[in-house]
Amino acid sequence: MGKYFGTDGFRGEANVNLTAEHAYQIGRFLGWYYGELKKKKQLDEPAKIVIGKDTRRSSYMFEYSLVSGLTASGADAYLLHVTTTPSVAYVARTDDFDCGIMISASHNPYYDNGIKLINSNGEKMDEETILLVEDYIDGKLRLFGQEWKELPYAHKDAIGCTVDYVAGRNRYMGYLISLGVYSFKGMKVGLDCANGSSWNMAKSIFEALGAKCYVINNEPNGLNINNNAGSTHIEGLQKYVVDNGLDVGFAYDGDADRCLCVDELGNVITGDHILYIYGKYMKERGKLDNNTVVTTVMSNFGLYKALDELGIGYAKTAVGDKYVYEYMQQNGCRIGGEQSGHIIFSKYASTGDGILTSLKMMEVMMARKQKMSQLCEGLSIYPQVLQNVRVSDKAEALANPEVQAxxxxxxxxxxDTGRILVRESGTEPVIRVMVEAESEEICQKYVDMVVEKLK
Structure with a gap:
């Protein structure tokens, strides 16, 4: 991780530690950099960069700042307007863009925002390019054999233009609809759009496939994104599904790159459930390449026990869908994800995609003619206790002999009745101690044992 960019972009409170000036500088660098790369390939054309945003009030400010920087450097900016992160990744990959930018702080509250950079393959931007962006922001850019205190402005007809590209978003929606192999006719589906990016997309996609949709939290006002809504506040959808007798419910986060489900009984279906259901479905059809489901170290112990029972292998990566995707690419795996609902179907997408995930869960329900609760049979989620301990030196605390003992x-x-995971937080001076076992009492007992030594 760099100085400004973490595993999921440059994120912070709008105009506090992520400002309009930062967005302008990012636009200035990317527009100039990709233009220079084209010149070096002797291509007489401007850089093309596609931008999407979520529904936060500040997203418009950051969009305009990015566009100003891009066009001032000679790049053309294509605007998808309010859209999902995976749609930006899809359009960047399929429409020959030099890169994509998504303005979103995902599941954070409205006053936060973020800038996510996506490469021309629809993947998270490589560290090398991100470090160049950061060097430019800090006024110490060295590139192409020289120092750049300031970047040249474009002049006359070399100044970039802005293109309304809502057609790209519509093509992405058409792509998702085309993946539907079953009609959803007769299915009553609840959708919680978190007052975010999916508010004007999810319902249309499900209705095109025949579902009767019941939608909540689809009235964004710039201030209510993720506010007691979406995948981080799923209790509202749980009640809604039960009260309305729905077959299933799906909850997205602010930029719709994650999805959690609710079964017909009102139970939460986490990312681990989804990996189990779809991993099993793929194995049954001979589609699970390498016989491997990719998880992170935070996946539940019960998932691994259930996969063992099915004879399915698994990999564990560091926390972050970025690391899941890297492992999948390097090892030719087809499905992976996080407990939080970032699920990657590598045959169809290069990033976590909440709407795609919900369509895939519908596919399994329709193919197996089973309710969501039935698809979870065979998976027992173990109780989990997680405690954070603030420390002065994370490495020293973890290396302490008494803690290790x-x-x-x-x-x-x-x-083999549970597990313990002790790890550093990536963002705070904190050690996280997590135990999974057959009862909450056992979990707490063992967490306390380690926490006492850490303190």
Whole structure:
């Protein structure tokens, strides 16, 4: 991770630690950099960069700042307007763009925002390019054999233009509809759009496939994104599904790159459930390449037990869908994701895609002629206790012999009935201690044992 950009972009409170000036500088650099790369390939054309945004009030400010920077550097900016992160990735990949930009802070509250950079393959931007962006922001850019205190402006007909590209968003919606292999006719589906990016897309896609849609949190006003809504506040959808007798419900986050489900009984279906359901479905049809489901270290112990029972292998990556995708690409895996609902279907997308995930869950329900609750049979989610301990030095705390001895003792006593995970936070001076076991009491007992040594 860099100085400004974390695993999911440059994120912060709007006009506090992520400002309009930052967005302008990012636009200035990307417009100039990709233009220079084209010149070096002797291509006489401007850089093309596609931009999407979520429904936060500040997203318009950042969009205009990015466009100003891009066009001042000679690039053409194509605007998808309010759209999802995966749609920007899709359009960047299929429409020959030099890169894509998504303005969103995902599941964060409205006053935060973020700038996510996406490469021409629809993947998260490589670290090398991100570090160049950061160097430019800090006024210490060295590139192409020289120092750049300031970048040249475009002049006359070399100044970039802005293109309304809502057609790109519509093509993405058409692509998702084309993946529907079953009619959803007769199915009553609840959708929680989090007052975010999916508000003007999800219902249309489901209705095109025949579903009767019941939609909540689809009235964004710039201030209510993720506010007691969406995948991080799923209790509202749980009640809504039960009260209205729906077959299933799907909850997205602010930029719709994640999805959690609610079964017909009102139970939450997490990312781990989704990996189990779809991994099993793929194996049954001989489609699970390498017989591997890719997870992160935070996936539930119960998922691994259930996959063992099915004879399905699994990989564990660091937390972050970026790392899941990297592993999938390097090892030719077809499905992976996080407990939080970032699920990647690598045959269809290069990033987590909430609407795609919900369509895939519908596909399994229709193919198996089963309710969502029935598809989860065979998976028992273990109780989990997580405690954060603030420390002065994370590395020193983890290396402490007494802490290591306590962790080893817990590991030995749990055996194959649970697990302990002790890791550093990537963003805070905190050590996270997590135990999964057959009861919450056992979890708490072992968490306390390690936390006492850490303190």
């Amino acid at each position: 306590a962790v080893d003792q817990v590991t030995a006593e749990l055996g």
